[in-house]
Amino acid sequence: MDKFRLFPPEASTSAQQIDWIYFALVALTFLICIIVFVPIISFAIKYRRGSKADxxxxxxxxxxxxxxWTIVPLLIFIGLFGWGAVVYFHVENPPRDALQVIVVGKQWMWRLQHAEGKQEINELHVPVARAVELTMTSQDVIHSFFVPAFRLHQDVVPGKYTREWFRATRTGEYHIFCSQYCGTQHSAMIGRVVVMEPVDYARWLNTGQPMESIALAGERLFRERGCSGCHSVNSKFHAPLLEGTYRKPVPLETGEMVTVDERYVRDSxxxxxxxxxxxxxxxxxSFAGTLSEEEIMQLIAYIKSIGNQTPSNESAPNEQR
Ligand code: HEC
Ligand SMILES: [Cu+2]
Known part of the structure; x- marks a missing residue:
């Protein structure tokens, strides 16, 4: 892990795809360099002062x-664009079956929590060959989550969720860096990803105290923080029921429609x-200042987990509106 090398190891499916584009761009640049410089030098010699050239x-x-020379470069550059776009869509669209991990950056550490509830600091244990999706935010300044071996690099921004996914291709340990200068101890904001065989991962996940999954933690908070006092069928207050709303459009007072997603729940x-x-x-x-970033993400996970349910009384939430 700590040996000096010119190129980081390729340890994820995107790493290989991104490297091929990178190598192709370097090769093409080199080729164009030759096409430009070889004639420059040979003409300089041929037509030097006093030579007998025609x-x-x-x-x-x-x-x-x-x-x-118009059409060939055009085709090459459109081809590069198409190739880049295909890889970009692959890198930006996590598969549906991805394992969910939440990541909170703070000065100067990474706090991570697996959907099953297991928490880690500056370490991320994952099974090999499984897609893992990271939902990330910061509780103070901008950080950047960087795993060179996965070619994974994403800013982690306060007040906003960014996401990234990867599928590790081989077991081992790989560096995590913060690559956004974030204060005095920025250089110490490092960690490691441990890629394990699935059986080892399952064993690792079940060590330690019994855990509460992220969605269950969210359900508990929903009761403890009084959300359920308003957002329930037998509430004295007139508040929308949140069952079955996630990923659905809801109307606002202004007449606009918004989709209930992480951004909307967080802002709500x-x-x-x-x-x-x-x-x-x-x-x-407003619950600003009374909930931690993890707790907000847990509440969102709970609302997401009831996204396919219908409220337990007769009227669906849309009919109430
Ligand atoms: C005092 C009652 C009350 C409490 C407590 C309360 N809410 Fe609300 N909530 C409302 C009302 C009323 C609305 C609808 C008006 C609005 O959009 O602000 C709402 C809207 C929402 C929405 C948008 C729903 C939609 O369909 O558009 C979400 C999400 C939400 N609340 C989540 C929560 C969470 C999570 C908590 C606990 C941390 C909570 N609420 C606590 C009354 C409450
Ligand atoms: Cu940082």
Whole structure:
């Protein structure tokens, strides 16, 4: 892991794809360099002062040459664009069966939690050959989660969720860096990814105290912090039921429609006055400063987990609006 090498190991499916593009770009640049510099140097020699070269400058017109050097580079660059776009979509679209891990950056450490509940600091244990999706945020300044061996690099921004995914291709340990200068101890904000065989990973996941999954922790918070006092069928307050809302569009007082996603739930909790659900009063208190970033992510995971349920009374939430 600590040997000096010119190139980081390739340990994820995207690493190979990204490297092929990189090598192709280097090779192409090198080729164009040769096409430009070889004539420059040979003409400089041929037409140097005093040489006996023919300087009569006859006119040469060739449609073939003109169109050739326009069309060939055009095709090469469109091809590169298409290739890059395919890899980009692969890198940006996590598979549906990806394991979920939440990541919170802070000065100066990484806190991670697996969907099953296991927590880690500056370490990420994952099984080999499984897709892993990271949902990341920061509780202070901008950090950047960087695993060179996976060619994975994403800014981690306060107040916002960024995501990234990878599928590790071989077991071993790989560096994690923070690659955004984030204060005095920035250089110490490092860690490691441990890629394990699936059986070892399952064993690792079940060591230590029994855990509460992220969604269950969210359900507990939903009761403890009083959300359920308003957002339930037998509440005294008129508040929307959250069952079955995740990933669905909801109308706002302004007439706009928004999709219930991480961004919307987060803003509903911290800035409840910003977007008022249609047909409701702005009575929800802000929970800014009283919930940690992890707790907000756990509440979101809970609301996501009830995204396919219907509320337990007769009227569906959309009909109430
Ligand atoms: C005092 C009652 C009350 C409490 C407590 C409360 N809410 Fe709300 N909440 C509301 C009302 C009323 C609305 C609709 C008006 C609005 O959008 O602000 C709402 C809206 C929402 C929405 C948007 C729902 C939609 O369909 O558009 C979410 C998500 C939400 N609350 C989550 C929570 C969470 C999580 C908690 C606990 C941390 C919580 N609420 C606590 C009353 C409450
Ligand atoms: Cu940092």
């Amino acid at each position: 300087r009569s400058n006859p006119r040469v017109e060739s449609v073939l040459i003109e169109s050739g 909790i911290l800035l409840p006055g910003k977007e008022i659900a249609k047909g409701y009063q702005n009575i929800m208190p």
